[in-house]
Amino acid sequence: MAATVYAQSPSRPSWLDPYRETAAKLIHESSRDDFAWRRLAELTDTFGHRLSGSENLERAITWAEATMKRDGLQNVRTEPVMVPKWVRGRESAEILNPPHHPMAMLGLGGSVGTPAGGIEADVLTVSSFDEVRSRAADARGRIVLFNAPFTTYSDTVTYRTNGARVASQLGALAVLVRGVGPAGLRTPHTGSVQYGQGIPPIPAASISTEDADRIARLSAAGTRVRVRLAMEARTEPDVESANVVGEIRGRERPDEIVLLGGHIDSWDVGTGASDDGVGCIVTWEAARLMAKLGIAPRRTIRIVLWTNEENGLRGATAYAARHAAHASNHVFALESDSGVFDPASLGFSGSAAARSIVRDIGSLLTQLGLSDIVAGGGGADIGPIAQAGNAPMMAYLGNPTRYFAIHHTPADTVERITSQEVSKAAAAIAVMAYVIADIPERLPR
Numbered sequence: 001m002a003a004t005v006y007a008q009s010p011s012r013p014s015w016l017d018p019y020r021e022t023a024a025k026l027i028h029e030s031s032r033d034d035f036a037w038r039r040l041a042e043l044t045d046t047f048g049h050r051l052s053g054s055e056n057l058e059r060a061i062t063w064a065e066a067t068m069k070r071d072g073l074q075n076v077r078t079e080p081v082m083v084p085k086w087v088r089g090r091e092s093a094e095i096l097n098p099p100h101h102p103m104a105m106l107g108l109g110g111s112v113g114t115p116a117g118g119i120e121a122d123v124l125t126v127s128s129f130d131e132v133r134s135r136a137a138d139a140r141g142r143i144v145l146f147n148a149p150f151t152t153y154s155d156t157v158t159y160r161t162n163g164a165r166v167a168s169q170l171g172a173l174a175v176l177v178r179g180v181g182p183a184g185l186r187t188p189h190t191g192s193v194q195y196g197q198g199i200p201p202i203p204a205a206s207i208s209t210e211d212a213d214r215i216a217r218l219s220a221a222g223t224r225v226r227v228r229l230a231m232e233a234r235t236e237p238d239v240e241s242a243n244v245v246g247e248i249r250g251r252e253r254p255d256e257i258v259l260l261g262g263h264i265d266s267w268d269v270g271t272g273a274s275d276d277g278v279g280c281i282v283t284w285e286a287a288r289l290m291a292k293l294g295i296a297p298r299r300t301i302r303i304v305l306w307t308n309e310e311n312g313l314r315g316a317t318a319y320a321a322r323h324a325a326h327a328s329n330h331v332f333a334l335e336s337d338s339g340v341f342d343p344a345s346l347g348f349s350g351s352a353a354a355r356s357i358v359r360d361i362g363s364l365l366t367q368l369g370l371s372d373i374v375a376g377g378g379g380a381d382i383g384p385i386a387q388a389g390n391a392p393m394m395a396y397l398g399n400p401t402r403y404f405a406i407h408h409t410p411a412d413t414v415e416r417i418t419s420q421e422v423s424k425a426a427a428a429i430a431v432m433a434y435v436i437a438d439i440p441e442r443l444p445r
């Protein structure tokens with residue numbers, strides 16, 4: 001995907017002169033050691049994966065609140081939110097016809113389970129929605145495998161999200177979805193499935209690209225592939241969770257807010273290091289660096305560690321509702337939920353006037369290799385409040401190929417990320433947020 005890169009600003013816009021020294025200090029302090037990476041390791045090692053409704057998530061939230069207070073952030077609090085509780089249970093998928101082959105699989109989040117003993121059926125392999133519709137008669141009573149090769153996440157994820165609904169309408173018993181990501185090492189990718197109103201929900205699971213290709217090759221050769229899928233998955237009543245909020249209070253205009261954050265929940269595989277423990281850590285670190293260096297910008301910097309991004313977006317929805325009356329006080333919102341893998345970039349969405357200021361600020365990030373601002377900022381969690389307040393949005397965008405290789409898999413762990421990548425993201429976000437929070441006039445809408 002070719003990104004639009006806005007023309008670089010002149011190398012030293014003079015209006016930035018009052019900010020150069022502080023920006024340099026933030027960058028220096030961030031890159032001095034691996035503090036932020038170690039904090040990410042502490043989060044992921046101590047609490048593990050953090051699915052909504054789990055004790056792990058609530059323990060991580062309690063820790064984050066206490067640790068933010070110790071960092072010297074202000075107004076640290078939790079804002080309660082009811083979240084869904086989906087439980088995976090035991091699960092398996094196997095090819096039954098000789099040779100017997102147990103597959104690497106992960107049930108999709110929100111999926112219903114199978115009857116005890118599982119569902120046993122022949123597989124219909126398709127590579128698109130058009131193909132399954134054109135073979136509707138063959139789908140009935142079968143397990144449908146959506147084997148669409150990965151192109152981009154936004155193009156391919158539709159089979160994970162909508163495959164079960166489409167196949168159920170055609171009378172299929174269950175669906176298997178080729179892992180939504182580039183070829184991995186026998187790595188299935190979980191993620192949420194959506195059912196349709198009035199359409200019977202059928203079990204849905206991800207399988208690895210290797211197993212999907214194997215079934216496709218056998219089917220193409222005319223071999224009947226018989227699979228047994230067994231899943232104990234179930235949804236329990238909602239439970240209480242919370243967004244974690246902490247601030248660097250503005251010295252002159254505390255009511256105007258520069259909003260930064262990532263989501264603290266994750267899927268229940270791996271440890272949610274890239275998705276999105278690191279987004280929490282780098283935005284939080286931006287504020288910690290300011291507190292440590294005694295930097296008090298004109299406006300308030302507010303960090304929100306969002307709950308339940310993955311399977312409900314309840315944290316974002318609750319924040320937008322709770323702060324609706326102050327939506328227009330949000331002058332800027334940044335989300336880090338695309339990893340921090342190099343080469344990374346900063347994406348921006350906003351007016352031309354705001355873009356030209358942000359582009360100038362980018363010139364302070366030259367030594368980090370992040371001076372080019374690309375088109376397209378935003379994120380699932382900041383979206384509702386930023387839209388309500390018409391606030392310009394930014395996203396920290398890690399290299400998508402590295403990110404999606406491990407996205408929602410058991411391989412999303414801290415050792416894939418380097419401490420330099422974490423420090424760099426924290427430094428860039430700190431500088432961007434600090435200047436936007438401190439400029440005399442608020443960033444234009």
Ligand SMILES: [Zn+2]
Pocket residue numbers: 263275276309337
């Ligand atoms: Zn995420």
